[in-house]
Amino acid sequence: MRESPLLLAVSEIGGYPNFTELYQGLGFEVITETSMRKVLKLLKKKVPTVIVAEFNYQSDFRDRTSSLESMMSVVQRHNGIRVVIFYDKEHESQLAKLQARYDISEALSFPISEEKLSAAVKLKSC
Template sequence: MSDRAPQKLLLSIIELGGYPNFTPLYESLGYEVAVATRMRKALGFLKEHRPDVIVAEFNFQSDFRDRTSNLESLLAVVQRLPETRVIVFYEQEFAMQFDNLRARIPVYKALTFPIEASMLQTSLQDPADTVTVPG
């Protein structure tokens, strides 16, 4: 029997990208990383897996009749996964649309582009993951 704790699972949904590959950061924090490049694939993944964290993009799409983005579909599913934290990357120019979505469906953290690795790392670190050294 292994003394190692089970690895945490992170689902990274990269629809448009255009930012650094954060997989090494995720792995350095102890996450097993699954990547989906389409929301449909991510939703299928969630039928079989329960990630600890989902990192996704808010890509506002004004042509959607009943929602603002694919993220809205994801968040509707994730509401049934109370242990899953969602971190969202978004463009400042779409802050108003994103805030409207967040008013209806909360997310754990939201980071504006350009994404700073240090801010993402802080968002991913759980208080239980932090080691306090007595001083």
Template structure:
């Protein structure tokens, strides 16, 4: 029996299309959560094959670059070879690069999300 490919979709703010059908067509069993904290718990329980998450910068994050830092740290702690795809606002590219300095191994796709490019990254 083969292990299914799993995808954790961290959908916090939204404002873009529902990509669940795309993920399923690509062969993933999809779990959707609505916060980085819930994602970290899911990663700890069972690291997914792929994580798709929004990069959210908030000035109230005193000790973090953004929400994605929690998710990437959880992946790092898990020791899994999880692929991470982050959606980001082009205006937040500087903050994203600060995060990339600490966690270099993720793919970043700018809004508006190009569905063909997302499919190719999966």
């Protein structure tokens, strides 16, 4: 029996719909984490096929734009992980700095369209 690909959903703040059913409908096993500390711990044990996470701009960070940078530094060690980011339009310029440093497959602004999200996470073989 073939194992389902793993999708890691990172929802630190939330405030948008839970897309777990959509992800499962696309054939993913879904793990949801609500803190970056737990995400980093999980990434030591498992390598997801897709990660969906929020970009929460944090102006109080001196050397980073958000906690996503910690996750992305781990993700970049693995080939082929698709990373989809949700963001607020007002933080687009800060997100651009993150995109300049890391390979982000897709960035979707709020409100999230299920059609765009589905296309962003769907595997090429689907």
